[in-house]
Amino acid sequence: MTDEQSAEFSYVVTEADTALALGSGDVSVLGTPRVLALVEAATVAVLRDRLDAGRTSVGVQVELRHDAPSRVGDTVLVRARRQPGEGARVAFDVDVRDTGGRVLASGVVVRVVTGRERFG
Secondary structure, X not given: OEOOOEEEEEEEOOHHHEHHHHOXXXXXXXXXXXXXXXXXXXXXXXXXXXXXXXXXXXXXXXXXXXXXXXXXXXXXXXXXXXXXXXXXXXXXXXXXXXXXOOEEEEEEEEEEEEEHHHHO
C-alpha cells in the first residue's frame, strides 16, 4: 500500500536475510542490515512518482532500533510514514512489525532530494 505520505509492504524472511548470512551476527534471524534495507525501500516507495524528472533521493541519516527477532519464514510488515515538512530534506518514521502487530524495529530515516546528474 502506498499513499502520498506512507508506504507499507509485507516481506517473508529468507536465509539470505539472516544476520549469519549478512555477516552481522552469528544467528539465523532477520539481520539488522536487511531491516535497514527494507525500511529504506519503504521510504523510496513514498517518494516514487512524486519527484520531478531528473530528481532522486538519497539516504543521509538513519536512527534505527532493532529490538526483537524474526525467524526464517516469518512475514514482517514494513512501513514508512513521511513526517510533516517541506524542502529537500525528507524525514520518515519507519517500523517493521510482525503479523501480530508487535514492533520488531523502529526509527527515523532522512533522505535528501537532489539531481540525478550528481551521480554521473
